[in-house]
């Protein structure tokens with residue numbers, strides 16, 4: 289049972305991965321990485337978001353997902 293929503297989401301992706309792994313001769317390979325999500329807004333319009341940027345740095349490869357960014361649990365490969 290997942291402890292937080294991020295772990296729950298990751299677990300559902302891994303279940304999907306395992307579903308195809310058991311059924312396909314050549315299943316898709318999955319890789320889980322980290323991206324930085326930046327939320328922006330102007331104070332003059334309150335907390336309403338004026339924009340949102342997803343930043344895939346590291347030449348589009350992302351970063352290793354070693355720990356859950358929500359609860360801190362170590363992510364097993």
Ligand SMILES: [Zn+2]
Pocket residue numbers: 291292293294295296356357358359360361
């Ligand atoms: Zn977590």
